[in-house]
Amino acid sequence: MSRPRCDLVVENAAQVLTMERPGLVGPRRGDDLREVGAIENGAVAVHGEEIVWVGPAAELATAVEVDANAVRIDAGGGTVTPGFVDSHTHLIFGGSRHDEFERRLSGQTYLEIAAAGGGIRSSVRHTREASEDELARLGRERLDLLLRHGTTTVECKSGYGLATEHELKQLRALARASDGHPVETVSTFLGAHEFPPEFAENREGYVSLLVEEMIPAVAEAGLAEYADCFCEEGVYTPEQARRVLLAADAAGMRPRLHADEFSPSGAAELAAEIGALSADHLSAISDEGIRALASSDTIGTLLPGTTFSCRIPGADARRLIDAGVAIALATDLNPGSCAIDSMGVIVGLACLHLGLLPSEAFTAATINSAHAIERADRVGSIAPGKQADLLILALPDYRCVPYRFGTNHVRSVVKRGRIVVAPNGRLEAARA
Numbered sequence: 001m002s003r004p005r006c007d008l009v010v011e012n013a014a015q016v017l018t019m020e021r022p023g024l025v026g027p028r029r030g031d032d033l034r035e036v037g038a039i040e041n042g043a044v045a046v047h048g049e050e051i052v053w054v055g056p057a058a059e060l061a062t063a064v065e066v067d068a069n070a071v072r073i074d075a076g077g078g079t080v081t082p083g084f085v086d087s088h089t090h091l092i093f094g095g096s097r098h099d100e101f102e103r104r105l106s107g108q109t110y111l112e113i114a115a116a117g118g119g120i121r122s123s124v125r126h127t128r129e130a131s132e133d134e135l136a137r138l139g140r141e142r143l144d145l146l147l148r149h150g151t152t153t154v155e156c157k158s159g160y161g162l163a164t165e166h167e168l169k170q171l172r173a174l175a176r177a178s179d180g181h182p183v184e185t186v187s188t189f190l191g192a193h194e195f196p197p198e199f200a201e202n203r204e205g206y207v208s209l210l211v212e213e214m215i216p217a218v219a220e221a222g223l224a225e226y227a228d229c230f231c232e233e234g235v236y237t238p239e240q241a242r243r244v245l246l247a248a249d250a251a252g253m254r255p256r257l258h259a260d261e262f263s264p265s266g267a268a269e270l271a272a273e274i275g276a277l278s279a280d281h282l283s284a285i286s287d288e289g290i291r292a293l294a295s296s297d298t299i300g301t302l303l304p305g306t307t308f309s310c311r312i313p314g315a316d317a318r319r320l321i322d323a324g325v326a327i328a329l330a331t332d333l334n335p336g337s338c339a340i341d342s343m344g345v346i347v348g349l350a351c352l353h354l355g356l357l358p359s360e361a362f363t364a365a366t367i368n369s370a371h372a373i374e375r376a377d378r379v380g381s382i383a384p385g386k387q388a389d390l391l392i393l394a395l396p397d398y399r400c401v402p403y404r405f406g407t408n409h410v411r412s413v414v415k416r417g418r419i420v421v422a423p424n425g426r427l428e429a430a431r432a
């Protein structure tokens, strides 16, 4: 049998975290969350955009045929992991809410600030005022930052326009920011993020606008793969969320849900009922909600940066894991409740704030997060046939990511078989 050819090799890695084990399929649950598939003194071989081999470095020469002019990346005794998959962000927005950050620290709650016209509505004002060019430029700058911190695939939601023209503008800005950028983006329509001020007294009217005008317009423009809704006390009721998400599903945008962030509203149960891809937040999920998620294919996405930033208790991750919920991790990057853009920081908070083990946090931040956006066949682990999205971390062991969190340990990044963050920290031009 001929050996596979390769044109890029990552060698001299103290550890390669494959996130794979024979027989392990689908989103990881329970004890399987701890299976990181670590190979000590490992190497990875890539051809074109694809991984062709991963294994102990001592076997590289017999396992693959390395092209004479192959790119050789010296991991320098560091750790190689899959690129992070951030499956929940609000990447495109105008303005900054550092003033509210201070108000929250002075004792006001997120919901109090929202009731006083701040919160999401303040970002809506700034996003409506911003041009599409401006939003695209800001989005591209944020994608650069994410990439430097090791995120190679990211889900991005609209939801600061809350009017057809502005939601479309936000989604077009995302498409432009992402065009030619190494970070892969996945687009979600979140017109049901809040109620716009002009519909404050007519919430059902806005729900009808979502269903009858906005969802068809977004679907027609082909600008979003998924649809999301902020189902929460004081925002969308489960009935309204069901109506919006079923309409989106019928229009070809699979549902996901902001669920049970501040109070148990039945949102997790709704996510399971309508076959949502993910139910996100879950910091106030009920026992019934946990049971519903555990017996469904819906992934529970935990956002520890948000509860940490809001200084409230985080999701009860251990109960969710013990009950059998497949958990993922994401930043929730947004201008209000969590301005963290680094998945390494999120892995640290998942351990220190939610009590996950480093292995569980890595699984949730890579392969399970990839499942949450239906990309697990291509990204989220290091295995032959998968897309070569790799991080080279200047750390001897993956557990140092949460242990030494707060510093960016990403030395270089490979996306689709190409070096996109060089060891000197330079961002290389995107693949044409």
Ligand SMILES: [Zn+2]
Binding pocket: 088, 089, 090, 258, 332, 334
């Ligand atoms: Zn969110």
